[in-house]
Amino acid sequence: MELKLPSQSGLETYRLIGEPVAQGTYAPARSRLAFAAAHVVADPLGDNSPGAPAVIDWEHTLEFRRHLWSLGLSVAEAMDTAQRGMGLDWASTQELIRRSAAEAPDGRIAVGAGTDQLAAGNHSLSAVTAAYEEQLAIAEDAGAQPILMASRALCAAASGPDDYRKVYDHLLGKSSRPVILHWLGSMFDPALDGYWGSDSLDTAADVVIELINANADKVDGIKVSLLDASREVALRNRLPEGVRLYTGDDFNYPELIRGDGDQHSDALLGIFAAIAPAAAAALKALDDGDLDTYERVFAPTVPLARQIFSAPTYYYKTGIAFLAWLNGYQPGFTMVGGLQTGRSLPHLAETFRLADQAGVLTNPELAVDRFRQLLRVGGIDA
Numbered sequence: 294m295e296l297k298l299p300s301q302s303g304l305e306t307y308r309l310i311g312e313p314v315a316q317g318t319y320a321p322a323r324s325r326l327a328f329a330a331a332h333v334v335a336d337p338l339g340d341n342s343p344g345a346p347a348v349i350d351w352e353h354t355l356e357f358r359r360h361l362w363s364l365g366l367s368v369a370e371a372m373d374t375a376q377r378g379m380g381l382d383w384a385s386t387q388e389l390i391r392r393s394a395a396e397a398p399d400g401r402i403a404v405g406a407g408t409d410q411l412a413a414g415n416h417s418l419s420a421v422t423a424a425y426e427e428q429l430a431i432a433e434d435a436g437a438q439p440i441l442m443a444s445r446a447l448c449a450a451a452s453g454p455d456d457y458r459k460v461y462d463h464l465l466g467k468s469s470r471p472v473i474l475h476w477l478g479s480m481f482d483p484a485l486d487g488y489w490g491s492d493s494l495d496t497a498a499d500v501v502i503e504l505i506n507a508n509a510d511k512v513d514g515i516k517v518s519l520l521d522a523s524r525e526v527a528l529r530n531r532l533p534e535g536v537r538l539y540t541g542d543d544f545n546y547p548e549l550i551r552g553d554g555d556q557h558s559d560a561l562l563g564i565f566a567a568i569a570p571a572a573a574a575a576l577k578a579l580d581d582g583d584l585d586t587y588e589r590v591f592a593p594t595v596p597l598a599r600q601i602f603s604a605p606t607y608y609y610k611t612g613i614a615f616l617a618w619l620n621g622y623q624p625g626f627t628m629v630g631g632l633q634t635g636r637s638l639p640h641l642a643e644t645f646r647l648a649d650q651a652g653v654l655t656n657p658e659l660a661v662d663r664f665r666q667l668l669r670v671g672g673i674d675a
Contacts, residue, residue, distance in 0.1 A: 319365035329565035330374035364573035367401035380630020383410035394435035407442035454490035471513035608635035
């Protein structure tokens, strides 16, 4: 099977070579906790233009989560992958949390609690704290584990590390169950530059460790998305016993999840939504002690992940939705906020190639047909 794909030199014939990873139903992994951060499916008949309130296709949005659960993955809901701060408004976020949590099997869901109901602009620390409390209550009312998301409003309001400690100490004291903290690097959101009160990542790491040590009974773990494996390992080595490091490193996840023999990272990853069958198969192999299969399954997904999360990294959501469309999990390649325009046709063509080579085009015939449709819309008769 072949098709014409854009390349640097024009159109080239590409022959599919990948063997799709076998589909199946999996139990949750025994040796690691693994969350896939899921995207939302836009209603193709809704006004999902930039700046408009999100209009969500609830049937396909929830069906995608059922797909993830069937593979043994847990769902990280209403995170940046779901376009928080990039198209998903607070009213839709609340409904998403409630609908998804109501269907989650065995509580296998964690949900983002942030401050994005606040209007753009400057806010006081008390207003930021109140916004967090409102969202934390929504998560707890839904019966889901809270993830205290990194906050643009807090980053703008805080004058230094003490302000972060003040806000987080208060929130952790309010939470009825251990939460997951969230350190999202500025490559994912430039408005978070200097998070934890310092431009120095070493100083920021010290602040994080001090905060966790002071509240270890209220912290299940911390999701770290810095795309820097050595920095993640260094932080992981400093965590108190019983506090998890959830890797959010979509470049280096196989080595971080596998670990070094003494310690490992658990997973809370956007890329797991795109490579879900491969992630499930690799985690089962890890459970079975079959490290050769673990590496063999994961290895070809890494170039795909690096393509999807390439700079500007915050447009990775476009690649996640693109693969969901190619694989038949949504009827059209549309996104809330019009974010389907976030990547160029050549970028998507390379994503297609790498997805094939990683074995995550679950229905190659459908994927080819749909990409040909996209080429025709782009003015290319291939």
